[in-house]
Amino acid sequence: MASSLRLDDALRSAAQAYLKPPGFRPFYGTAGYRALAPLLPSTVFRCGVLMAVRSLLLDAPTGICITASHNPAPDNGVKLVEPTGEMLTRSWEAHADSLACAESTEAFLAAFAALLEAEGIVLPPSSSSQSHAGVYIAHDTRPSSPGLAEAARVGAAALGVPTHDLGLLTTPQLHWAVARTAPGEHFNEDDYFAELAGAYAALVSRAATGGGAEPADGGAEPADVSVTGRAPLPSTPTVLHVDCANGVGAPKLLALADRCTAAGLHLTLHNTGEGALNGRCGADFVQKARLLPDGLEGAGPSYPCCSLDGDADRIVFFVPGTGAGLTLLDGDRIAALAALLCADLAAALPRGLSPAIGVVQTAYANGAATRYLTEALRLPVTVTPTGVKHLHAAAHAHDVGIYFEANGHGTVLFAPAYLLRLKEFVQAGANADDEDPTIARAVESGRDLLALSLLVNQTVGDALSILLLVVVALRRRGWTLEDWAGIYRDLPSRQSVRSVADRSVIVTADAERRVARPAALQPAIDAAVAAAPQGRAFVRPSGTEDVVRIYAEAATQEDADALAAEVSDLVALHAGGL
Ligand SMILES: CC(=O)N[C@H]1[C@@H](OP(=O)(O)O)O[C@H](CO)[C@@H](O)[C@@H]1O
Numbered sequence: 168m169a170s171s172l173r174l175d176d177a178l179r180s181a182a183q184a185y186l187k188p189p190g191f192r193p194f195y196g197t198a199g200y201r202a203l204a205p206l207l208p209s210t211v212f213r214c215g216v217l218m219a220v221r222s223l224l225l226d227a228p229t230g231i232c233i234t235a236s237h238n239p240a241p242d243n244g245v246k247l248v249e250p251t252g253e254m255l256t257r258s259w260e261a262h263a264d265s266l267a268c269a270e271s272t273e274a275f276l277a278a279f280a281a282l283l284e285a286e287g288i289v290l291p292p293s294s295s296s297q298s299h300a301g302v303y304i305a306h307d308t309r310p311s312s313p314g315l316a317e318a319a320r321v322g323a324a325a326l327g328v329p330t331h332d333l334g335l336l337t338t339p340q341l342h343w344a345v346a347r348t349a350p351g352e353h354f355n356e357d358d359y360f361a362e363l364a365g366a367y368a369a370l371v372s373r374a375a376t377g378g379g380a381e382p383a384d385g386g387a388e389p390a391d392v393s394v395t396g397r398a399p400l401p402s403t404p405t406v407l408h409v410d411c412a413n414g415v416g417a418p419k420l421l422a423l424a425d426r427c428t429a430a431g432l433h434l435t436l437h438n439t440g441e442g443a444l445n446g447r448c449g450a451d452f453v454q455k456a457r458l459l460p461d462g463l464e465g466a467g468p469s470y471p472c473c474s475l476d477g478d479a480d481r482i483v484f485f486v487p488g489t490g491a492g493l494t495l496l497d498g499d500r501i502a503a504l505a506a507l508l509c510a511d512l513a514a515a516l517p518r519g520l521s522p523a524i525g526v527v528q529t530a531y532a533n534g535a536a537t538r539y540l541t542e543a544l545r546l547p548v549t550v551t552p553t554g555v556k557h558l559h560a561a562a563h564a565h566d567v568g569i570y571f572e573a574n575g576h577g578t579v580l581f582a583p584a585y586l587l588r589l590k591e592f593v594q595a596g597a598n599a600d601d602e603d604p605t606i607a608r609a610v611e612s613g614r615d616l617l618a619l620s621l622l623v624n625q626t627v628g629d630a631l632s633i634l635l636l637v638v639v640a641l642r643r644r645g646w647t648l649e650d651w652a653g654i655y656r657d658l659p660s661r662q663s664v665r666s667v668a669d670r671s672v673i674v675t676a677d678a679e680r681r682v683a684r685p686a687a688l689q690p691a692i693d694a695a696v697a698a699a700p701q702g703r704a705f706v707r708p709s710g711t712e713d714v715v716r717i718y719a720e721a722a723t724q725e726d727a728d729a730l731a732a733e734v735s736d737l738v739a740l741h742a743g744g745l
């Protein structure tokens with residue numbers, strides 16, 4: 168009793184230093200909280216409290232990453248991580264909102280008590296000396312991030328839960344750290360780099376000795392990792408210009424690429440922090456505007472390029488071309504390439520070990536991509552609402568679940584039970600020391616798939632992992648980016664946004680493909696779509712920005728543009744356009 172009173176006092180006095188701005192109503196959106204940074208200290212402090220409670224309940228460390236990802240530099244945000252390294256479980260999003268939105272300190276304490284009651288939690292824990300509770304905290308490069316990380320620390324510390332400040336990390340590194348750091352150990356960033364680099368080296372070296380096509384550059388050579396200004400290198404898939412969005416991906420990719428020296432990875436990094444974070448650069452800009460990012464004007468028309476976003480959990484590839492536009496290789500195409508790679512690697516496995524592969528997309532996936540996956544590759548495709556929390560959950564249904572949003576956010580998930588079977592098979596093969604070339608090839612395939620499960624961050628989409636996956640896949644097939652672009656032709660599409668007075672008036676259904684409310688909007692969209700050859704369009708309120716998003720595709724770019732413009736006007740008409 169006495170200690171729970173002390174805890175209440177500690178929480179009250181800590182909360183007094185983090186008062187919520189009056190009228191600010193944060194809500195847990197597509198990927199946590201985002202807003203202008205000065206609004207956020209109370210929200211982040213309360214997230215610190217929430218994740219400390221979650222950690223005490225599960226008796227395992229949780230994580231908090233301070234980032235607003237692809238948003239402009241003045242914004243910030245917070246992403247919350249389960250002990251498994253996955254995103255905060257959906258059922259706790261409402262708890263997060265009830266803490267974050269409490270108007271006063273007393274209201275916050277009442278919301279906190281209600282959370283404990285609802286989850287049947289008694290604080291403080293009975294055996295705290297044995298506790299594995301803790302909160303790992305990391306942040307991106309925004310100037311506001313260290314201050315917000317401190318708010319998270321104070322929140323967790325108010326409950327007596329130890330915090331571990333991991334400093335500057337990409338979002339996926341923090342997820343990886345939470346999942347992979349054993350109780351009582353400290354996260355060592357080198358372990359992360361070593362795991363990715365080791366898996367990459369294994370996959371490209373085996374490619375050179377038989378598992379697939381010869382690497383396009385002829386095999387291992389010294390790496391050339393440089394920043395803006397290096398002379399261009401020959402155009403092979405292992406030579407990439409990387410737009411780092413002026414974010415945290417730049418130093419981290421530099422460190423990773425340095426470890427890929429022996430495996431012949433040549434990266435030329437641009438937008439490494441000299442300009443504005445996500446300012447006319449980065450994965451979101453390139454994917455939505457379809458324009459060359461600032462800083463890459465010097466890249467030749469046929470150079471392979473890619474762009475990370477501000478917290479390096481997304482990546483898209485592109486070839487600049489000669490005109491204003493570029494050839495974009497987006498998340499849909501990464502999913503297709505990942506599926507081809509998995510099928511290539513699994514081809515030599517015995518039938519019983521062949522993985523059931525499935526792909527998860529959102530409504531933003533290009534219709535041509537979905538057709539390629541279902542018709543050419545004959546893979547099952549599931550569609551979920553926007554936000555990787557939805558895709559990630561659906562991908563768990565497969566032995567190998569490949570999920571990507573069109574914007575390049577995604578990963579390849581291996582089911583733990585399938586990995587176990589693979590490991591047993593590889594182990595048995597190694598022990599048997601079999602000379603039979605069919606069995607030797609099968610064992611090598613098993614090893615490759617195991618290496619792929621290490622190369623690809625299993626907790627969340629990771630631009631660094633996916634960069635290496637794409638290079639591995641292209642090298643094994645001996646493909647250029649143009650070869651990859653040729654597997655199907657995208658239907659012309661257009662994305663736009665519209666401001667309305669209150670975007671929450673739009674309620675969607677059927678994985679966001681239809682509008683349920685306002686009632687008159689969907690019939691109007693249907694009529695516009697029916698008039699456009701091969702037309703498809705949908706609208707939804709953004710979960711990260713105060714806008715309604717509009718997507719349209721059609722047989723020609725003009726038709727897609729016209730359909731998007733018409734649907735945008737319908738949104739304004741029926742949903743209170745400004
Ligand atoms: C169309 C689009 O790209 N939407 C993005 C964007 O969400 P919105 O809810 O659409 O704002 O940010 C999310 C978080 O990064 C990402 O998961 C999602 O795909």
Ligand SMILES: [Mg+2]
Nearest residue numbers: 236476478480
């Ligand atoms: Mg991001």
